[in-house]
Amino acid sequence: MENHEKAQEQLIKELAGMRRRVADLERSEAKYRQIEKALQESEAKYRSIFENSVEAICQTTREGNILMANPVFFRTLGYDSYDEMARSITNVYNDLYVNPEDRQRIMEVVKQYGAAGRFRTQFYKKDGSKIWVSFSIWSVHDAQGKFLYYQSMGEDITELKAMEDALRKSEQECRGIFENAVMGIFRTSKDGHYLMINPAGARMYGYGSPEEMMQSVTDMAHQIYVRPEDRKTVTGLVERNGFIEDYEVEHYTKDGGTIWASVNARVVRDATDAILYYETISQDITERKRLEQRLSAMSITDELTGLYNRRGFLTLTQQQLKIETRAKQDMLLFFTDLDNMKQINDTLGHKEGDRALIDVAGIFKETFRESDIIGRMGGDEFAVFAINTTDETQKILTTRLQNNLDTFNDRSMRPYKLFLSIGVAHYDPETPSSIDELITRADTLMYEQKKGKRHFV
Incomplete structure (x- = not known):
């Protein structure tokens, strides 16, 4: 009888243990389902971001093979689908980069710092034409630090690059005109200081260089104008009318002599209508x-x-x-x-x-x-x-x-x-x-x- 009671008690304990293990399993399964759901939601969110990003996104291996690319990426290159692009670009070194050495330089930066930001280079499009792109690239690792892939994100800046080149060319042309003009070109402040002078302008007043004239003249009204009140007259006309043309005035030169100048000037203002400076073109009409x-x-x-x-x-x-x-x-x-x-x-x-x-x-x-x-x-x-x-x-x-x-x-x-x-x-x-x-x-x-x-x- 005693043995029977002990067996029954042992059975009850084992049954309770089994129930606890079942409960633990049920809780673990619920937790697993929650984790799985969170992971699915995270993957869906990432996929949505990846697919709908306004920037081009691409994942590549160390060897330069493309693992994934979003629609903006392959469409930027002129392809209709990822599969079409994948058939044409088997390796980014040879098939994508106009200058493969650019890719190598980027990889060296990423290897050293883990990422490279806003790097500019040229890519080939489907039709063989070239585009300028600006992108960032970084390496992705798993929880154990194992390398997975490189991820890059960027945009087509071909139009921006063209505008920058045109602006740079325009600035160079303007600089050439400024430096080589036969007439004096000046930029002056409201209080009578020279901000810019071209070489012809410095020569016109007997100075060896624009820098010398800018350092020497600190008060145009009294150092340049034979009649100081003429400076006030000139600036007053420019401020009222926005410009003056062919205004004749007598000026001092470095050695104390005088010349007659024919002045064309305009005023430059900021967004609040405050005066930034005056721009002047002067011709020596002394003869x-x-x-x-x-x-x-x-x-x-x-x-x-x-x-x-x-x-x-x-x-x-x-x-x-x-x-x-x-x-x-x-x-x-x-x-x-x-x-x-x-x-x-x-x-x-x-x-x-x-x-x-x-x-x-x-x-x-x-x-x-x-x-x-x-x-x-x-x-x-x-x-x-x-x-x-x-x-x-x-x-x-x-x-x-x-x-x-x-x-x-x-x-x-x-x-x-x-x-x-x-x-x-x-x-x-x-x-x-x-x-x-x-x-x-x-x-x-x-x-x-x-x-x-x-x-x-």
Whole structure:
């Protein structure tokens, strides 16, 4: 009996133990299911990120074989599917990198630091064309530290690279223009300090280098401007209008001498409209100003119109021709006459003819720039010498002259209209011509227009 009770008690203990083990197994299974569910969710989340990332993602072996790639990656390379890409790219060293040595350099960095960030290189696309990419790459290991694969993430920067190259080229071209310009180019602060000076600008004021001038001049108003108030006038005009053109001012040079400068300037502001700096292009016009002063003592002005007479025009243009030729600047010579001058004199008298000439002179002054030289060559003939011109200048000036002439005729109460014939000769500094040759060419073109009755009306 006693043995039976002991056997029964032992059986009960074993049964309780089995129940505990079953319970433990059930708890372990539940925990396993939770872990498995979490793992599935994690894998799904990773897969979603991998598949829907806006950046190209790729996994590769040490040997350069592709293990996985997301849609952005293979589409960036021009493939329609991962399988199509996998058939073409068997090894990234040989089939993907334009410069395989780039891959080797990246791997050396990753080997040393575990990752390489934002590396730029070129990849081949499906059609054989090349693209620029920027990507990061790092090595992935398991919990025991065993290497699994390299993972990279990046983007196509071909358009960005093209814009950067274009910007760099533009900056180099601008720098070349800045350094080699024959006129002085300056950037100055509001308080009168030089921020940038090109070599021609330094030479213009007698300094050996831009650096020397920037270090020497700390107060432009008193060290550069002969009349300090002119600095305030110039900056005031620029700030009000945004720019000034052909403003003539007298400046000091390094040795205390003076020069005359023709200034073109603009103001540069930031997003809040605060002034950042002024940009200025200056031309030394000392020779012209001295010549003008000498000519002022001579009979160079046409008494009737106030323009230069033939002598003044020829003297001034010959000197300007030398200056502009040295500066390699194109120029234009306009030669015109008043078509109906004889009819006005014959029918209305010479006094009315004089009024017509004065009106034509006024139209020329309104049409042409202050830097251009305008003269009455005699009788009803006029000439204009336009300096520093471009291919578009002739069209701009002739159109402006036509419009001003039409406006005058529409508003005039005179019993006649003004009609002009015109000829234009182009001066190319590479094939120099004299003023007389330019006048002859322009005069011939003018009479061809007059003869063909293609009057400038």
